[in-house]
Amino acid sequence: MQQSMPGPEPENPALNSAARSRPVAFLDRIGWGANAAQLRQLERLGATRFLDAQLRPDPEPELPSEISRQIGAFAARQPLSELIPPLIDEARAIRRAKRDANDADAQQAQARLKTLKQRKNALTRQAMAEQLLLAVYAPNQLQQRLTWFWMNHFNVFRGGNVGPMMADYAQRVITPHALGNFRQLLQATMFSPQMLLYLNNAQNARGHVNENYAREVMELHTLGVGAGYSQADVANLARVLTGLGVDLADRPVHVRPALRAELWQRGLVVFNPARHDPDPKLVLGHVLDGRGLGEIEQVITLLADAPATARHLSLELAQYFVADHPDPALVGAMARTWARTHGDIAAVLHTMFTSAQFAQSLAQPRFKDPMRYVASALRASLDGRVITNPQPLIGMLYRLGEPLYGRQTPDGYALNSDAWDSPAQLTTRFEVARQIGAGASALFGPAPPFLRVGATPPGQHLPPPDLARSAVFLAAEPALSRATLQALAQADQRASWNALWLSSPEFMSD
Numbered sequence: 490m491q492q493s494m495p496g497p498e499p500e501n502p503a504l505n506s507a508a509r510s511r512p513v514a515f516l517d518r519i520g521w522g523a524n525a526a527q528l529r530q531l532e533r534l535g536a537t538r539f540l541d542a543q544l545r546p547d548p549e550p551e552l553p554s555e556i557s558r559q560i561g562a563f564a565a566r567q568p569l570s571e572l573i574p575p576l577i578d579e580a581r582a583i584r585r586a587k588r589d590a591n592d593a594d595a596q597q598a599q600a601r602l603k604t605l606k607q608r609k610n611a612l613t614r615q616a617m618a619e620q621l622l623l624a625v626y627a628p629n630q631l632q633q634r635l636t637w638f639w640m641n642h643f644n645v646f647r648g649g650n651v652g653p654m655m656a657d658y659a660q661r662v663i664t665p666h667a668l669g670n671f672r673q674l675l676q677a678t679m680f681s682p683q684m685l686l687y688l689n690n691a692q693n694a695r696g697h698v699n700e701n702y703a704r705e706v707m708e709l710h711t712l713g714v715g716a717g718y719s720q721a722d723v724a725n726l727a728r729v730l731t732g733l734g735v736d737l738a739d740r741p742v743h744v745r746p747a748l749r750a751e752l753w754q755r756g757l758v759v760f761n762p763a764r765h766d767p768d769p770k771l772v773l774g775h776v777l778d779g780r781g782l783g784e785i786e787q788v789i790t791l792l793a794d795a796p797a798t799a800r801h802l803s804l805e806l807a808q809y810f811v812a813d814h815p816d817p818a819l820v821g822a823m824a825r826t827w828a829r830t831h832g833d834i835a836a837v838l839h840t841m842f843t844s845a846q847f848a849q850s851l852a853q854p855r856f857k858d859p860m861r862y863v864a865s866a867l868r869a870s871l872d873g874r875v876i877t878n879p880q881p882l883i884g885m886l887y888r889l890g891e892p893l894y895g896r897q898t899p900d901g902y903a904l905n906s907d908a909w910d911s912p913a914q915l916t917t918r919f920e921v922a923r924q925i926g927a928g929a930s931a932l933f934g935p936a937p938p939f940l941r942v943g944a945t946p947p948g949q950h951l952p953p954p955d956l957a958r959s960a961v962f963l964a965a966e967p968a969l970s971r972a973t974l975q976a977l978a979q980a981d982q983r984a985s986w987n988a989l990w991l992s993s994p995e996f997m998s999d
Contacts, residue, residue, distance in 0.1 A: 501537045507848040508536035513965040514851045517999035518810060519543060519842065520630025522865025525872065525960035527630070540842055544668065544835045546629035555875045556626045559940070565615035565656035569682065570756045572612070573654065574739040579605055611939030613652035617893045618879040618940055620659055624864045625876065635667035635834070637860060638809055641901035643678045643710060645687040647894035650737060655894050658683045671802065671832035672793035675710065679789065682735045682757040688899060691734040693727060694764035703727035705899045711792040713801030718773060725770040729777060729784050732765030733758075751781040760785075799827035805904065807841060811850045813905045819846040854998030856906035859889035861999070862918060866925050866991050869961040870954050880937045881929060885921050889914065906998075919992045926987025928953045953984040962990060969995050 508515040512531055516523035519540065531539050552560070564572070583605065587598035620637070627633050640663050645651055662681045666674035678684050685691045688702035703726040707718050736742065736759045744752050744763045751762035762781050769778040775791055777784045792798060803823035807815035819841065826833075826840040841847055857865065863885050867876075876882075886892050890909075896902050903909075928951045956962050957977075966974075973993045980986035990996055 499537075500535065501843050501848075503845055503848040504536045504540070504843060507851045508539075511851045511968055513961060514854070514968070514999050516630075517857075517861070517865055518851065520634055521624045521861065522868040523961045523964065524868040527628075528960050528964055537843075540839075543629070543631035544839060546632045546668070550627055550629040552623075552626055553875055555877075556622050559877075559936075560619050560622060563615040563619060563656065563940075565612040565619070565653065566660070568756070569654055569657050570739050572657075573650065573737050573757060576605065576609065576653065577650070577737045609650075609653045613647050613655055613894070614880075614883065614939050616652075616656035616659060617883050619656055620893060621864070621879050621882045622876065624860075625867050625871070631838075632664065632667050636664045638806075639663050639667055639674065641896075642805065643674075643684065644896050644899050644901035645683045645894070646897045648897070649686070651683050651686055652894065654683050666834075668835045668838075669833075671798075671827075671834055672789060674834070675793050676786075676789050678710070679706070679730075679785070680733075680755070680758050682737070685733065685735050685758065690730055693731050693734070695728075695731050695766040698724070698727050698731060698766075700724060700727040703730055706792065709899055709901075711801070712795055712797040713804075716795075716797035716801070722772055725772045725777075726788060728766045728768075728770050729772065729788050732761045732763070732781070733785060734761065734764070735759065753782055793832055796824070796828065799824040799832070803827060803837060803841075806837065808904045810838075810841060811847050812853070813855070813907070816846045819844050854995065856910050856998050858902065858906070858909050859886055859891035859914075860893075862997060863889070863921065865999075866922065866996070869959065869996075870925055870956060870987075870991075872954060872959065874933060874951075876932045878932055878934050878936045879940065881924070881931045885924075888917050889921065890917075915992075918997060919988070922991035923984070923988040926953060926956070926991055927984040953987055955983060956987045956990055957983075965995065969993070 508531065512528055513523040515536060516527055516531065520527070520543070534542070560566070580602070583598050583601045587595050587602075624633050624637070636659060640659060643663070645655075645658065647655055658681060662677045662683070663674070666677055684702070688705055689699045690702040693699040693702065700723055704723050707716070707723060707726065708714055712718055735757050736754070737757055739757055742752060742754060742759050742761055744761065748762040751760075751765075753760040760782055765781055767780065769776055770784070771777075772788055773791060773795070775787075777787050779787055800820065803820045804815065807820050807823065811819065822844065823837050823840050826837050830836040863882060867882070883893070887895075891902055930951055933951060969977075973990075973995055976989055976993070977986055980989055
């Protein structure tokens, strides 16, 4: 992971002061929400040193042992070359049997297909469970927030064969590069089977060019809308990407002897020179005349280093962490850091977090999207309790309109806060607040079948947590409005009090 900030940073008085005044808002902003442990750490270190540690996370952050055991046993974490080909082979065998079978055997084959679909769905849900458990329990909170940001930026939908590969996409493609170098992150997504399948580059071949992925690479992933590229640039980028595809069966690819030196295969991703357009291409004023993979590497560098990419990504990061309409001066400073460091994400974030605009933004709350709301409510409420059944969390995000891996279009979920404050959204949030405020006993009961990794604990009927005495509420209390404090004072039961706080305007914003 490339970073350009050697040694500890000098203290930032404005940031330290803002975080002391609003510690919960600070932790909500740079992670998935405040909890007692990180409030203590923030008080001990101060915001500058706390941020420095988050920008340089431990490559193997320590998790609660039970959470680590759960995640480690998920089948979805297997290497894709071991996980996916058997599923593909089984599906093909079932379809052949169904085609050649009599009525009774056809019914049996249909039942086998249903079972196979359930297994694939289970792998997808394991990926969801892993991401949610890491959001709630992992100490590298900034890296976890950025994993979600980049997965949304490089969005893929879980349909078809992509769903069972989502754990790999999150933990092997995105997370290792979330705080690293953008060029390496772009390359990792470009060479991922998930992206190549989702945006149809697996069908992109010489003589049958598919422009879907090339268009989204320019419009969404790098340069941004209005960056001055043309339809000819999109078409030529698509030609550059011909031949880069996927072989889910993970079998050797055969090409004629003259092309064997250019054949490239890593896991399920294949560059097949027989499907590649070898003629020169003009992209963004640059002639690309390399051979095969060399052309793709050239265009990755061209796109990652483009000034438009620096501006586009700096704006999106500032919208995610600072304000819906960030100060252009802040975005400009971030873009200059991007150019100076050649896309060092941690350095760009350091420029943003240590700016006067970020410190000031902590006093200007922003409405949380559903993922942030659910994760922060849990982090404020759990007090060390270990979730054994993440299924209710998956259900909450479905009900709130932001299911993991559920955005079908490549633009990802909206970053602006006003996309999530409709009356229907608020009604559902109050229901979620009541569920969590009452103790959410289902979270601590037996795991559903797709998550079971051995013996499961019996259901626990726990009393509602005492959030009025929790570290997070006590740290947030000075910033609560008189109306919120009066509403809380009128609550006559602990569960009701909890629900009122978790659904208050202050908690639903950071």
